[in-house]
Amino acid sequence: xxxxxxxNFGGRALRYGKTTTTMASLxxxxxxxxxxxxxxxxxxxxxxLMMSLGNLKGPLMKVAQILATIPEALPPxxxxxxxxxxxxxxxxxxxxxxxxxxxELGENWQTRFAQFDKESSAAxxxxxxxxxxxxxxxxxxxxxxxxxxxxxxxxxxxxxxxxFSLYQNYDKSINTNNIHxxxxxxxxxxxxxxxxxxxxxxxxxxxxxxPNVHVPDIYEDLSTGRLLTSNWLEGDKILNxxxxxxxxxxxxxxxxxxxxxxxxxxxxxxxxxxxxGNYTVRPDDLSINLLDxxxxxxxxxxxxxxxxxxxxxxxxxxxDLAVEAYxxxxxKGLTNxxxxxxxxxxxxxxxxxxxxxxxxxxxxxxxMYGRDTAKQVHEQLREARAGIPVPREFVFMDRAxxxxxxxxxxxxxxxxxxxxxxxxxxxxxxxxxTIRQNKVKKQHSx
Numbered sequence: 001x002x003x004x005x006x007x008n009f010g011g012r013a014l015r016y017g018k019t020t021t022t023m024a025s026l027x028x029x030x031x032x033x034x035x036x037x038x039x040x041x042x043x044x045x046x047x048x049l050m051m052s053l054g055n056l057k058g059p060l061m062k063v064a065q066i067l068a069t070i071p072e073a074l075p076p077x078x079x080x081x082x083x084x085x086x087x088x089x090x091x092x093x094x095x096x097x098x099x100x101x102x103x104e105l106g107e108n109w110q111t112r113f114a115q116f117d118k119e120s121s122a123a124x125x126x127x128x129x130x131x132x133x134x135x136x137x138x139x140x141x142x143x144x145x146x147x148x149x150x151x152x153x154x155x156x157x158x159x160x161x162x163x164f165s166l167y168q169n170y171d172k173s174i175n176t177n178n179i180h181x182x183x184x185x186x187x188x189x190x191x192x193x194x195x196x197x198x199x200x201x202x203x204x205x206x207x208x209x210x211p212n213v214h215v216p217d218i219y220e221d222l223s224t225g226r227l228l229t230s231n232w233l234e235g236d237k238i239l240n241x242x243x244x245x246x247x248x249x250x251x252x253x254x255x256x257x258x259x260x261x262x263x264x265x266x267x268x269x270x271x272x273x274x275x276x277g278n279y280t281v282r283p284d285d286l287s288i289n290l291l292d293x294x295x296x297x298x299x300x301x302x303x304x305x306x307x308x309x310x311x312x313x314x315x316x317x318x319x320d321l322a323v324e325a326y327x328x329x330x331x332k333g334l335t336n337x338x339x340x341x342x343x344x345x346x347x348x349x350x351x352x353x354x355x356x357x358x359x360x361x362x363x364x365x366x367x368m369y370g371r372d373t374a375k376q377v378h379e380q381l382r383e384a385r386a387g388i389p390v391p392r393e394f395v396f397m398d399r400a401x402x403x404x405x406x407x408x409x410x411x412x413x414x415x416x417x418x419x420x421x422x423x424x425x426x427x428x429x430x431x432x433x434t435i436r437q438n439k440v441k442k443q444h445s446x
Contacts, residue, residue: 091123092146097130100144104227112222113140124277126190126294131232139232140219145193153187178330182392186272190294193228195446199293200230202444203271206263212255212287233289235280242410248285253413255288257420260400265308265424268299268437272396274403297396298446301434302328307397308425314343314350322346330391338388341380348373349401353421361408361417 097118101109110116115133121141122129126149132140146152161180189195197218204215216230223229241252256279263269271278272295280289306328313321323339331342347354352361381388440446 091120091128092144094118096147097144100147100226101142104144104224105222116142122277124292132229134219140222141216141230141232142222143193143228145191145226149191150188153184153191157184157187178389178392179395182395186295186297186396192225193223193294194225196228196292196294197223198444198446199296202269202296202440202446203263203290203293205440205443206267206269207259207290210255210258210262212251213259214282214287214289216289216291233280233282233291235282235289236285237276238279238281238288238407239276239410241281241285242412244285246412246414249411250413250415251286252281252288253408253411253415254420255286256404256407257417258424259288259290260404261421261424264299265304265428266433266436267440268301268304268433269440270297270299270396270400271295272297272399274400274407276407295396296446297393298437298441299393299397301430301437303393304433305428305430308428310346311350311353311421311425314347314354329394331388334388338381341377344380345373345377349398352417354418356416356418358414358416360412360414361405363409 097120101116105112113132114135114137117131119130120128121131127143127145130142130144132142134140157180160183164177164180197220200215200218204217207213207215214233216233219229219231238252238256241249244252259279260271260274263271271290271293273292275292278290278292280291281287282289306325309321309328310325312318313325319339322343323334326334326339326342334342348362352359
């Protein structure tokens with residue numbers, strides 16, 4: 001075994017050890033509650049779990065953040081804690097940066113830049129960003145992938161399967177197999193920076209008519225499968241605008257709404273990671289930058305039609321149309337009881353666009369948007385012993401809706417969401433969407 005292989009093996013073993021200890025603790029406590037009648041303090045244990053996971057750099061942090069926005073996946077006590085998870089691990093140092101850049105751009109990589117910052121500007125779950133300067137003077141953002149991320153994802157997905165297995169033995173209201181498969185596929189896709197570059201270029205095309213949404217330009221000659229270089233987009237954190245005038249907050253919210261939903265309803269494509277670090281407010285204090293296109297979901301046009309069909313079904317109390325929409329999404333064997341339970345969650349998600357008036361998007365119960373409704377739905381599914389498999393396409397659609405809803409709540413935006421949504425879907429035609437989607441897929445090889 002080579003030194004590199006030994007290092008990778010040692011890293012995987014250490015990672016397995018850390019996460020397995022945490023999961024073993026969870027297993028023991030859940031088993032004690034189920035079989036011995038012992039009560040565990042879920043809030044306290046959830047905080048313990050979050051702190052254990054928070055010290056690990058890499059995909060497990062991203063997995064936890066994803067789970068926090070899928071109310072069906074875990075008990076709400078755990079989801080609320082995981083929603084706050086941030087990596088406390090420091091960025092990789094200059095020796096790693098030099099090795100990575102040499103491996104991607106060659107021995108004389110530094111001559112490709114007029115300037116390259118040794119210190120990272122941002123550290124994320126799968127990579128870190130360094131600011132650089134092109135020889136033409138343009139500021140650049142260089143995202144470098146951490147080492148051995150494929151093995152780390154593989155290890156973390158095994159732990160995720162263990163979490164799901166433990167929880168399903170304890171609570172059979174939800175079948176999580178499809179959730180795991182969807183998260184696994186999206187995470188491995190995020191390791192391909194060439195794919196992300198194509199996604200970014202596709203988003204530039206899809207949002208070309210939205211002057212208040214900006215997407216970075218990719219420098220293909222300075223990008224590889226593990227290095228992604230784009231122009232640097234200056235911007236401020238959106239949460240810094242929580243106390244801005246209402247007109248400014250409303251405009252920011254509308255820009256965010258269009259950034260996510262114009263691509264969905266016109267092209268059947270959604271940015272699956274509405275994380276606070278993936279958008280910033282430009283110096284004009286109104287328009288936004290949309291960043292990080294590693295997690296992009298392309299939906300069958302029929303799925304998008306199902307989203308709109310369910311909206312109309314809730315508007316008119318048309319249960320048959322609602323069932324048709326759920327089945328189009330991939331829900332199977334639905335009983336009347338389960339349909340009513342799903343409708344509770346649907347009415348919550350669609351509520352703001354069913355109300356033809358200016359209003360906030362909602363409120364955050366216990367600091368987590370949708371917590372109380374999710375808890376109600378989960379308890380009802382448990383009582384119904386449904387065991388329903390969550391369709392794969394549903395995972396990131398749900399995540400986007402909740403993630404954006406949380407941002408709109410932070411901004412306390414007051415908008416006629418009904419009017420905004422209906423303008424967006426006016427004249428929707430599944431055939432036209434199919435043509436537009438195929439064009440984007442062909443042009444950008446996505």
